Amino acid sequence: MTSITRNLPWFIRDLGISIVGKECYTSLIENLDISDVKCIKYSISKGLGIGIVLGGSIVKVPQLLLIVRGRSARGLSLPAYILETLSYAITLLYAYRNEFPFSTYGENLFLTLQNVIITILIILYSPSKSPSQQTQSKTTTLTLTSLLLLTSLLTCSLLPLPLLALLQLTTLPLSLSSKLPQITQNHRAQSTGQLSAFAVVAQILGCAARLFTTATEVGDSVVAAGFVLALVLNVVLGVQLWMYWGNDEVKVEEEGEKKIKARASPAPVSNSTATSVPAYKPEPAGQRAGSPRPASPSLGGRKWARKVD
Incomplete structure (x- = not known):
């Protein structure tokens, strides 16, 4: 052989x-x-790394298609995607400057690009009250977001390596801050909206595989800590997808409004508690004063007399 x-x-x-x-x-x-256990582990790590890079190039595509087809970014948090994009970009530049193997960080390049597109779509499809406010608000938000991302990328690429290592530490709170708005929004709406289940599951598997490849090929504890935190937060999103599966945010809001209106509306008056007042009927012209009235069938045959002074 x-x-x-x-x-x-x-x-x-x-x-x-x-x-x-x-x-x-x-x-x-x-x-x-x-x-040869060492080479077997290294080969498995390389295979996983290449698979993650290839998967990272398409992992956000289902999310993009959901937004474009539905012409809506309902349920997606803009701050979450901005912070997540910054975290991906910092990790990408840190690994590139440290000359790590491309198979250990290559997916961050594709995830950064895809996240930028999703961020733009969230801004474009965000609802506004009036057409004039809608155009002005979207233009302002898009400009500020683009400037923020470009400034951050240029700053990270020009920083000395020791400062970039310190900046890599900020990806931990960035990862936390990028997922918390989405998790909070899902919990408040009791729905995950347009959040892609494929993207969430792929990120869970990718973070778990990245822990293995980082420990095998890089051994950087800061990078590994970032993947641990990202794995935990992605698992929380996965649990929310399972809990709120099939829930529509619009339906949840409508049901909430109906409950509020039902509490605010007065209770209907029951027929059993309502007292009926008999209507006054004038006497017939031919009837003399003081003479008894004919019995009313509705009063069970009782005779009523009217005394006139």
Whole structure:
């Protein structure tokens, strides 16, 4: 068997060496040494890393399609996506400046780009009271958001490496702040709106795999802590998706308004408690004063007399 693996075509050999390195390629592929635990772990990490990078290039596409098809960003938090984009961008620049393998951080490039597009769509599809306010508000928000993102990226790319390492620490509170608005909004509305279940599940699996690849190839505790926090928060979003599955935010709001109106409206008067006042009927012209009136059938045959002074 080793005679075959040692004589594979050059392009397969070069591809294998570029992925796992010459040492592990020789041990696992050419010599078929399955007892080399170190190279096995490294190869699994590389495979997971490449899969995460490829998955990261499309993980937000379902979310984009949901917004565009529905022409609505209902249920999506704008502050959450702005903070999440900053966190992805900082991690991307930190890993690039430290010359980490691209397979350990490459998905951050695609996630940053996709998040920028989603942020723009949230602004464009946000509801406003009047057309004039709508155009002005959206233009202002879009301009400020673009300036914020561009300024942050330029600042991070020009910072010295020690300061960039300190900035990487800020991705922990950024990750927390980016998920809390979305989690709070879901809880308040009892619905996840246009939030994509595929994107949330993919992020949960990606964070779990990233913990393994970071520990195997990088060993950076700051980066690993960021993935731990992101995993916990994504799991919370996943639980909310399960709890509120099928709930429509619009229906929840309408039911709430109906309950408020029902409490505010007065209770209807029951027929059993209402007292009826008999209507006054004038006496017939031919009837003499003081003479008894004929019995009324509605009063059970009782005779009523009117005394006139």
